[in-house]
Amino acid sequence: MEHYNMNLTLKVWRQQNTRTAGRFETYKVSEVSSEMSFLEMIDVLNERLTSEGKEPIAFDHDCREGICGSCAMYINGRPHGPWHANTTCQLHMRAYKDGDTIVVEPWRANAFPVIKDLMVDRSAFDRIVQAGGYISVNTGNAVDANAVAVEKEKADESFANAMCIACGACVAACKNSSAMLFMSAKVAHLSLLPQGAPERNTRVVNMVAQMDKEGFGSCTFQGACESVCPKEIKITSIARLHGEYLSAGLTSNK
Amino acid sequence: MLNSKIPPGALENKWNDYKGHVKLVNPSNKRNIEIIIVGTGLAGASAASSLGELGYKVKAFCFQDSPRRAHSIAAQGGINAAKNYQNDGDSVFRLFYDTVKGGDYRAREANVHRLAEVSVSIIDQCVAQGVPFAREYGGLLSNRSFGGTQVQRTFYAAGQTGQQLLIGAYQSLERQVALGNVEMYARHEMLDIVKIDGKARGIIARNLVTGKLERHFGHAVLLCSGGYGNVFYLSTNALGSNVTASWKAHKQGALFGNPCFTQIHPTCIPVSGDHQSKLTLMSESLRNDGRIWVPLKPNDTRKAADIPEDERDYYLERRYPAFGNLVPRDVASRAAKERCDAGYGVGNSKQAVYLDFASSIQRYGQAEVSKRGLSNIDHAGVMALGEEVVKEKYGNLFDMYQKITGENPYETAMRIYPAVHYTMGGLWVDYELMTTVPGLYALGEANFSDHGANRLGASALMQGLADGYFVIPYTVGNYLADQLAVKSIPVDHPAFLQAEKEVSDRINRLMSIQGKQTAESFHKRLGKIMWNKCGMARSEEGLKEAIEEIRALKKEFWSDLRIPGIVEEMNPELDKANRVADFIELGELMCIDALDRNESCGGHFREESQTEEGEAKRDDQDFAYVSAWEFKGEHNWELHKEPLEFEVAKPSQRSYK
Ligand SMILES: Cc1cc2nc3c(=O)[nH]c(=O)nc-3n(C[C@H](O)[C@H](O)[C@H](O)COP(=O)(O)OP(=O)(O)OC[C@H]3O[C@@H](n4cnc5c(N)ncnc54)[C@H](O)[C@@H]3O)c2cc1C
Ligand code: FES
Numbered sequence: 001m002e003h004y005n006m007n008l009t010l011k012v013w014r015q016q017n018t019r020t021a022g023r024f025e026t027y028k029v030s031e032v033s034s035e036m037s038f039l040e041m042i043d044v045l046n047e048r049l050t051s052e053g054k055e056p057i058a059f060d061h062d063c064r065e066g067i068c069g070s071c072a073m074y075i076n077g078r079p080h081g082p083w084h085a086n087t088t089c090q091l092h093m094r095a096y097k098d099g100d101t102i103v104v105e106p107w108r109a110n111a112f113p114v115i116k117d118l119m120v121d122r123s124a125f126d127r128i129v130q131a132g133g134y135i136s137v138n139t140g141n142a143v144d145a146n147a148v149a150v151e152k153e154k155a156d157e158s159f160a161n162a163m164c165i166a167c168g169a170c171v172a173a174c175k176n177s178s179a180m181l182f183m184s185a186k187v188a189h190l191s192l193l194p195q196g197a198p199e200r201n202t203r204v205v206n207m208v209a210q211m212d213k214e215g216f217g218s219c220t221f222q223g224a225c226e227s228v229c230p231k232e233i234k235i236t237s238i239a240r241l242h243g244e245y246l247s248a249g250l251t252s253n254k
Numbered sequence: 255m256l257n258s259k260i261p262p263g264a265l266e267n268k269w270n271d272y273k274g275h276v277k278l279v280n281p282s283n284k285r286n287i288e289i290i291i292v293g294t295g296l297a298g299a300s301a302a303s304s305l306g307e308l309g310y311k312v313k314a315f316c317f318q319d320s321p322r323r324a325h326s327i328a329a330q331g332g333i334n335a336a337k338n339y340q341n342d343g344d345s346v347f348r349l350f351y352d353t354v355k356g357g358d359y360r361a362r363e364a365n366v367h368r369l370a371e372v373s374v375s376i377i378d379q380c381v382a383q384g385v386p387f388a389r390e391y392g393g394l395l396s397n398r399s400f401g402g403t404q405v406q407r408t409f410y411a412a413g414q415t416g417q418q419l420l421i422g423a424y425q426s427l428e429r430q431v432a433l434g435n436v437e438m439y440a441r442h443e444m445l446d447i448v449k450i451d452g453k454a455r456g457i458i459a460r461n462l463v464t465g466k467l468e469r470h471f472g473h474a475v476l477l478c479s480g481g482y483g484n485v486f487y488l489s490t491n492a493l494g495s496n497v498t499a500s501w502k503a504h505k506q507g508a509l510f511g512n513p514c515f516t517q518i519h520p521t522c523i524p525v526s527g528d529h530q531s532k533l534t535l536m537s538e539s540l541r542n543d544g545r546i547w548v549p550l551k552p553n554d555t556r557k558a559a560d561i562p563e564d565e566r567d568y569y570l571e572r573r574y575p576a577f578g579n580l581v582p583r584d585v586a587s588r589a590a591k592e593r594c595d596a597g598y599g600v601g602n603s604k605q606a607v608y609l610d611f612a613s614s615i616q617r618y619g620q621a622e623v624s625k626r627g628l629s630n631i632d633h634a635g636v637m638a639l640g641e642e643v644v645k646e647k648y649g650n651l652f653d654m655y656q657k658i659t660g661e662n663p664y665e666t667a668m669r670i671y672p673a674v675h676y677t678m679g680g681l682w683v684d685y686e687l688m689t690t691v692p693g694l695y696a697l698g699e700a701n702f703s704d705h706g707a708n709r710l711g712a713s714a715l716m717q718g719l720a721d722g723y724f725v726i727p728y729t730v731g732n733y734l735a736d737q738l739a740v741k742s743i744p745v746d747h748p749a750f751l752q753a754e755k756e757v758s759d760r761i762n763r764l765m766s767i768q769g770k771q772t773a774e775s776f777h778k779r780l781g782k783i784m785w786n787k788c789g790m791a792r793s794e795e796g797l798k799e800a801i802e803e804i805r806a807l808k809k810e811f812w813s814d815l816r817i818p819g820i821v822e823e824m825n826p827e828l829d830k831a832n833r834v835a836d837f838i839e840l841g842e843l844m845c846i847d848a849l850d851r852n853e854s855c856g857g858h859f860r861e862e863s864q865t866e867e868g869e870a871k872r873d874d875q876d877f878a879y880v881s882a883w884e885f886k887g888e889h890n891w892e893l894h895k896e897p898l899e900f901e902v903a904k905p906s907q908r909s910y911k
Contacts, residue, residue: 016823017823017824033527033529035526035527035529036527036529037531037658039531040529040530040531041529043529043531043774044529047772047774047775049818050772050774050816050817050818050827051770051771051772051816053816053818054818055818055819055827056818056826056827058824058826060319061493062318062323062325062492062493062494063323063325063327063328063492063493064492064493064531064532064534065328065532065534065535065654066654066657067327067328067414067417068318068323068324068325068327068328068492069322069323069327070318070319070323083657085653086657090654090657090658092657092658092660094660115463115824116824119824121319122319122320123319123320123440125320126320126321126322126428126431126438126440129424129425129428130428130429130431130432131432133425133428134383134384134425134426134428134429135382135383135384135425136429137379137382137383137426138304138307139300139303139304139307139379139426139723139724139727140375140379140724141382142375142378142379142381142382143378143382144378145337145377145378145380145381145387145395146337146339146394146395148381149392149393149394150389150393151393152389152390152391152393155386155387155388155389155393156386156389158384158386159386159388159411159412159418162384162386162411162418162421163414163417165417166320166322189384189386190384193384193386195381195382195383195384196384
C-alpha cells in the first residue's frame, strides 16, 4: 500500500451540552498520514486543542475495532463515512486525499439528544431491550447445550442479526429517524431460535410499544438504514418483524 | 495475614463441599441487602443479573454509555468448556490440568479446578439465553482448538464470541433492570471505595455527563472492572480500559497480586506509526489454520508470495513439533521477537512475521471440490472455494485486517507482531473472590486468580462468566449472611463525606496544575518505558532504570499536566488524567514485582533466567508463590507471599516440543 500525507479542512459540530445551541467550527489539520484511522486524525487535532488550552472535541469511542458500537460520527452526510459496512473507528484516512474538506456531525434524531459535540444519548436502545429483548432464563435453569439441536441455517441467520452493535447508524441515516432496523435485528436474533419461541409474541409487541414511546419515527421502507449498517443487517429483518407483529396480534385476539 | 480460604478435602470435592455448607441468605432478607457492582463486562453483567434474579438489590456501574459496550464485547476467538462434545478425550480434569500447566504453575489448583467444573454450565446457560454459537450441519454445537491444548474444546461465534456472550449477559441484565432488581448507572466512573469499620460499604462515583460526584451505599462491593493492559499505552484493549477501580481498592488496603504478569499476544497487527492509538488483535483461532513463518535469509525484501517454500522458516513448527503453531501465547510471542531481533523480520519496520493462509485455503478448497464432486477445476477455482470456507470461519478478522492495513489477506500473507493483550495479575482474592478488604470482591480480569503466569486462549471469557454466574452467587451469600443486622447506611455518614472530599480534592489538584503537557502524552511516555523495560523481556538493570524513570515521570505529571475545561461538566480530559495518574503508580509496582521475581515463568521472562535454548526457566524452589503487594505509602510496598502447593498437577518444566 502506498502511503501519503495530506492537509485537510474539518468542519466539526461543537455543542457545549444538551441545553445550549451548537455550531460548526472549522479546523485545518496538516500532515495527516493515510495510514491513520479517522479517530486517530481527530486525536491529533484534540492533542493540539488541549495543549492550546482549548476543549477537545468530545466523541464516543472505545474498542476502535468496529465491535463495541460506541463511535458514531455523521461524516459528509453519511453515518460512519464513505466505506461500506464500516464503523467510524475503522475508517482510515486513505479514504481521503490532500485538500479535502470533511464535515463531521453527531447523529441527528429526537430520540438521541446531543450530550456534547459529537456525543449523543442512545439510552433509548437499552430501554427498548428492557421492554423484551431477551429470553427469560435465570442462571442455573438451563438444560444441556446440545439437548436442543438448532438448524444450522437458522442459527447462522440468528447470528447475522445478533451481530448488531447498536451504534444507531440506522436511525441517523433514516429520514424518519426510525429504529426499525435495530429492533428487527433483535427480534430476528431471538425468534429464529427455539429458545426464543415462548416469548415471541409479547416480545415484539412490547418492544414496538417502547420504540414508539421513545420518539423514533415510523419506517417507510426506504432502505437507507440497510445501506449504512456496519454489520450488514438486512432490511428483510424488518419485513420479518412486521410478520411477527401481525401474527402476535392475531394470536392475542384469539 | 493471607488466608486463601481454600476448602479442605480432595481437589475434585472442594467446590461441591463448599456449596453444601455455605451460609445462605433467605429470600426476604435478600430484599434488604444492597450490592454495588462496578463494571458490566462479562464478569459484572453476569454477576448483576444473577444476583438480581436471586432478589438482592443491585446497583451496577459502567463508564461507557451502555453496559453492552464493555471491553468484553471485543473478544474474538472463543470460550473453553470441558464438554467433550468432540469425544476427543477432554474432561474437567484435563481442562484443569491444561490451565495449570499453561499458567506455568503459578495459579491456585483449587480455583482452577472449580473453573473447569463450572465451565460446562456456562455453555448451557449461554445457549439457553440465545447465544448463537457456531453449529454443525446436524444442528449441534461446533468446536475449535486454541493454543496450549490438544483437544477441541473451544465454543465460538465466528470471530465475535465475546460480543455474543456479552449480549447474552447484557440482555439478562436489562431484564433485571426492567424488573426493578438492578439499577444501572451508565456513564459513571467509580473513583473511590468507602470503608466503614474496615468493611467496604460503598463507592464514590463521578457522573461523567454532569461531572458531579455521587455517593452510593452497598452491603458489599464487587469490582468487575477489567484488566490494566493499557498501562503499556498500546495494547489490544479498548481505549477506555483502565486500572482506576482496582487501584483505588489497592490504596484502601486490597493487596495486588502478581502485578507484573502480563500477556503479550503473538498475533496482532503491527504498529504503523507514531499516531497509533491502539493495536488490533488477530485472534488466536487463526493459528488453527494459519502458518507462521519468516524468510530463511535475513533481511529478505522479496514479497511473501515470491519466496519459495524451501526458503521459508516455519519456526514454530520447527522448534515445537508437538504443538506447532498452537503453542501457548508466551512461547509464540518470544519466538517471534527472537526471529525479528535476529534480523529475519518482514515488512517496512522489520518488526513483523507472516501469518499465512495460502495452504489452508488450498486444503479447504480441495475438500470442497471432493465434497461437491466437482471436476475440471483449476487452481484459481480451488482457491476461490477455499476462500469461502475461510471467510465463514474468520471473515470479520480478515475484513478488519484489510481495513487497517489496506492489504487483502486472502491474497497476501498477514503481517503480525506480538502486543500487550491481557493482565493475569490483579487484585488478590481468596477462594471466595474476596479481596483483603472485607466485603470487597474482585471478579473477571480484575482479579489475579486463575491464570497463573500465562492465560491460555479462550479462558478469560470462561473465567469472567464462571465468576459472575456460578461462583459469586454462592460466595457473596456466605459473607452477607452475617450482615443482616446492618441497615442501609445513609450516604451522609461521615465516612462517605470524607471519601467524597478526598476525591474532590484530588480532582481539584489535577485541574489546578495548569502546566503544558497533555494526559495523553504522559500516557504514551509511560507506555514506552513499560514496553521497553517491563515488556517481553525484563532484566534487573532495565527494571531498576524503569522504576527511576517512572518516578520522575510521576513528578513531571503532577507539576506540568494540562487539563482544559471545568470540573462540573463532561470533561473527558479530566477522566483521562485521573486514569493516567493511576497507571503511573501501577507501572512502578509492576516493575518492582518483576524485579522481585528473579525467575522466568509464563509471560514473565527474566533475561537472567533462561535455558540454553532460550526457553523460560522457572525456579520452583524460590518462587512458587503468589506475590501480594500491600500499599504502604508513596513508592512503598510490602510483599506478602502466598505459597502455592501443587498436590495434583505436579510442576514440571513446561514442554511443547
Ligand atoms: C481483542 C481481544 C480479544 C479477546 N479474545 C478473547 C477470546 O477469544 N477468548 C477469551 O477467553 N478471552 C479473550 N479476551 C480477553 C477477554 O475479553 C477479557 O479478559 C474479558 O472480557 C474481561 O472481562 P471483564 O468482565 O473482566 O472486564 P471488561 O469487559 O473489561 O469490563 C470492565 C467493565 O468495568 C467498567 N469499569 C472499569 N472501570 C470502571 C470504573 N472506575 N467505574 C465504573 N466502571 C468501570 C467498564 O465500564 C466495563 O463495564 C480478549 C481480549 C481482547 C482485548
Ligand atoms: S469504537 Fe467501538 S465500534 Fe467504533
